Amino acid sequence: MNSNDPSAAPSKADKATVRRHNLSLVLRTVHDAGEATRAGVAARVGLTRAAVSSLVDQLLTEGFLTEWGKTFSGQAGRPGTALQVARTGPAGLGVEINIDYVTVCVIDLAGTERVRLVERTDNRGAPPATVLARAARLASRAIESATEQRLRPVGAELALPALVSGGSVRQAPNLGWNRVAVEGLFAQALTALHPTHRALPVSADNEANLAAMAELWFGDSDDRVTSFIYLTGEIGIGGALVLNGQLLRGAHGFAGEIGHVVVEPDGPECRCGARGCLEQYAGQAALLRTAGLDESAGLTGLAELERRAREGEPQARNAIDAAGRRLGRVLSGAVNLIDPDAVILGGVFRDLMPWLAPAADEELTARVVSGLWTPGSKRLRASSLSGDAARGAAARVVREVLADPAAYVERVAD
Amino acid sequence: MNSNDPSAAPSKADKATVRRHNLSLVLRTVHDAGEATRAGVAARVGLTRAAVSSLVDQLLTEGFLTEWGKTFSGQAGRPGTALQVARTGPAGLGVEINIDYVTVCVIDLAGTERVRLVERTDNRGAPPATVLARAARLASRAIESATEQRLRPVGAELALPALVSGGSVRQAPNLGWNRVAVEGLFAQALTALHPTHRALPVSADNEANLAAMAELWFGDSDDRVTSFIYLTGEIGIGGALVLNGQLLRGAHGFAGEIGHVVVEPDGPECRCGARGCLEQYAGQAALLRTAGLDESAGLTGLAELERRAREGEPQARNAIDAAGRRLGRVLSGAVNLIDPDAVILGGVFRDLMPWLAPAADEELTARVVSGLWTPGSKRLRASSLSGDAARGAAARVVREVLADPAAYVERVAD
Structure with missing residues (x-):
């Protein structure tokens, strides 16, 4: 008709x-x-x-x-x-601004990482503009290095441990940020460093969302899952939900906040304002403190924790086991709600898997309905080594190029 | 090209x-x-x-x-x-088999309910075949009544308080069913009652899923939401997630089991096999018991509970408040995970809203990240009166007709 x-x-x-x-x-x-x-x-x-x-x-x-x-x-x-x-030409720039580090990476159209720069730095307490300027300096060096390889970043994506919507951070409890227009501030800082360049389009998202996308795009291809809960242990605990290959954003863009699911109604106050959130029991500080280490020792502390656990030191083992148990308890609820193919643990959780996973798995086995979670199931797994939030961020830019190359044809400078 | x-x-x-x-x-x-x-x-x-x-x-x-x-x-x-x-011709048959009742309804192509039959009966303990035969008898009477109105049911959808997949109940803890091929058994029972009729195609789904679809299709149109968590308080607690107008089924078809999210790790044993599930604190039995009523009193007990709450009887009020608090706590986790537009409470929760909602709302306000849940928000709401699982089930059949009428043209009997 x-x-x-x-x-x-x-x-x-x-x-x-x-x-x-x-x-x-x-x-x-x-x-x-x-x-x-x-x-x-x-x-x-x-x-x-x-x-x-x-x-x-x-x-x-x-x-x-x-x-x-x-x-x-x-x-x-x-x-x-x-x-x-092509291994030259349009490229994606990913910028992860986390609590105690900034990572910048550039990937080419094939998804290969061509530049990676990491700066260890404590971003807590510094004004957002200072942190974003710091990240812009690192990004600027990455762009130079990319240019030497005849790569041309066509967009930048920021990954932040924050509730992000409409280009702004609404709240980043562990950074102490509230309502920061990150996209604009970063673009401004980058343009100030390269006044002659055409401004790079900048966008921003939650770091766990981008780490989850990296897992989806770059994870082990022999046992790929497309519906999963992704958790990343950093100073905070980030979370993301991927359903049928799509990120679940939620009504306000804030889905996946598993770090703030309550485990103990009257537990310690969390930076988010609530009490007894998972983060207070399985975040880095809690892990280190329970293990008898300095809770603010960061990476050094975590390396020490891992060393002690490996040597069988009981307090370290118990601390990780206790965190794993709380993690498993919260995850069992999430699995009952979402029924995903897998639960993927990244960040510090990844390194602590040998001692964390058994306790978490035990809770999942006991609490997921109808025996749907079998012990030792491959459904609880470590994130792949090949993806992180910075790479996920860069890859999102590249995927936009792949989706509409005509929009990214290089115009000769006016 | x-x-x-x-x-x-x-x-x-x-x-x-x-x-x-x-x-x-x-x-x-x-x-x-x-x-x-x-x-x-x-x-x-x-x-x-x-x-x-x-x-x-x-x-x-x-x-x-x-x-x-x-x-x-x-x-x-x-x-x-x-x-x-047309108000005659193809129609949908919905059959809700719950713990203490069976409801059958027939709706026409416009979605209007034309037949509704309810039988109060305790389905616990009876063999599944007996319960399904009971439901088939009721369905048969509904078909007769529909036929008198020149309606022709073209399919039956069963709604069950169960994990349902591939046409079978995997587990229905409160009915005590395990691995029951419900579609086949119901079709068989119905055919036995009408040996001369052409067999009616039968399918089955979880009752909360179908109640949620009824809410989506028939809910108040002036403030319609398309992403919501749906909870229905029955003897068990059913749950469903609707995201952008689509039911989230999960990897195995078992998403939405909010009744079995843990609230107290060492709490009482649940019929699902785990301990301290929400159902043990906010299900009908818990509500009645905590209020000092006979926990197996069913509808009569609930009417009495509501009467006492309305009169301000402290034990009744406290029992509902305690259930609301636990409900709110679990819901806050679910909201942090999913970030829905709304949380919709049906079944007995609906009737107890005046005393249940304030406690639940308080927990949500305190625990949802970043002040995203404002007190007294319209995001926590009672289900509409116009939909239930039986109507949702019947409507699913009708929607299949609307999606491909050519497949439902009446053939003259051979």
């Missing part, structure tokens, strides 16, 4: 839109395959070879794809030129 | 698929509008008037639409015939 309607004939605007969409389709197909021939792409996306060739030519010219050598297709034995996404 | 590809021309199969899709589009448009003219439908769906007329003719002939009288369009003043969905 619809096809008899003359108004349904594709207009010029439609054709341009279709081509733009198909450019992304071809680019993503090569990206996901790692390497592909024009014929291979055509077979996969269901366009004609001629159409694919025209799209590939444009992507080559504009620097999104490169071609190299000859490859032999399995079926016909005819050689074809292999296409790959 | 794509449009130059001859293989992209729509085939005959495509045209049939498009027409089938458009039949549904037109039917749903009339359904959602309540009443519409052909011109109104054409304007809304973006098809030509001729196309819409042809589709409407088919829907009229096949009994999905009716037309009546003349209406005047506001703009041109020309009269048009008003279309409505």
Whole structure:
């Protein structure tokens, strides 16, 4: 019926839109395959070879794809030129601003990390503008290093241990920030360092959200899950929910705050304002304190905790076990609510898995309904080593390029 | 590019698929509008008037639409015939099998409840086949009553206080059921009562899931939310999560089990096998017991509890307050995780709202991060009176008809 309607004939605007969409389709197909021939792409996306060739030519010219050598297709034995996404050109810049460090990384279109800079620094107490200027300096060095590799960051994504919405931090209890317009402040600080550059678009998100996306995009491919609860143990405890490959943001963008689920109604006051939050029992400070270490010892303290646990020191083992038990208890509730494929633990939890996981697993086994959680299940797992919030942030920029390359064609400077 | 590809021309199969899709589009448009003219439908769906007329003719002939009288369009003043969905023909049958009652209802294509039968009966302890046969007898009477109204139930959906997946109950702790093939058993029992009828397709789901869908479809339209946590207080506590209008099912279909989130790690044993679940503190038995009433008194007991609370009897008030506090505590965790628009309380919680809500609200205000929960917020609300699990179940059948009417055209009996 619809096809008899003359108004349904594709207009010029439609054709341009279709081509733009198909450019992304071809680019993503090569990206996901790692390497592909024009014929291979055509077979996969269901366009004609001629159409694919025209799209590939444009992507080559504009620097999104490169071609190299000859490859032999399995079926016909005819050689074809292999296409790959470019290792130069558009890149993503990820900036993780955490309590006691700043990490900046640049990844290329293929997702490979090409620059990583880490600065250990205590960001607590300093004014937000100072911290963001510090991060901008590090980012600026990363951009220089990327430029030397002929990479061109086309956007920056900030990862923060905070409730972030609409480009602003609403609250970052452990940084002591309230209502900070982080995107604007960071962009301003970066522009001040490079007054001649075109301003880089900046966006921001919660660090656990971005670490969870890194897990989804870069995690172990042999046992990939697409619905999971992600927890990252830092000075605070970050959390994120990924359902069917999509981040659950919630009505206000603040979903995933598992660190502030109550474990002891009358427990110690938390920086968030409530009492007895999980963070007060399984955060870094609690872990160190219970183990008899200086709770503000940070990374050194954690290394010591891990060493003691490895040597079987009872107080260290008990401290981690107690944290694991509380973690498992809260996670059992979350699993009963969400029924995910897996629970993934990152940050310090990752390093403490051998002593943390058994207690958490025991609680999960006892408390998840209907015996759905079997002991020693692979559903409780450590995060992969290949992703963190900074890389997730950089990858989000790259994914925007892959989704619409035409929007990122380099214009010659005016 | 794509449009130059001859293989992209729509085939005959495509045209049939498009027409089938458009039949549904037109039917749903009339359904959602309540009443519409052909011109109104054409304007809304973006098809030509001729196309819409042809589709409407088919829907009229096949009994999905009716037309009546003349209406005047506001703009041109020309009269048009008003279309409505048929009040006879295909209908949905919903069957809620709960611990102490069975409810059966039939709704027509417009969503109006046309038959409702309730049987108070204790389903605990009886063999599942006996309970399902009991429900089938009630369903059979509802079908007879529907037939007298020229309605034709085209499917049955069972609602159970159970973990349901793949047509089977995995576990229904409060019924004492384990691994029961409910769909098959119910279909069999119904066919035995009507050996001459064509077998009715039967499916099953968790009762809280279906009550939540009823809330979504039939709830107050002036303040409708599409992301919410739904809790229903029965002998057990059922829960469901609706996110952006979609039920969250989880990896195994068991999401939403908020009744089994732990509140007291060493609390009393729960029927689910764990300890200290919310159900042990805010379920019917706990409410009645704490109020000094017979915990197995069921509906009579609850009426008495409500009466005493209304009169200000302290033990009754305290019992409800204590349950509300535990409920609020668990809900605060769920809100921190999911960040929904609202939390909706149904079942017995609905009736106890005046005394339950303040305590729950206080906990939510204190424990939801970043002051996101403001006291007395409309985000904590009672379920609407117009929906329950039985109606949600019947509505799911009707929605399948609306989604593909062509699959439900009445064939003349062989």
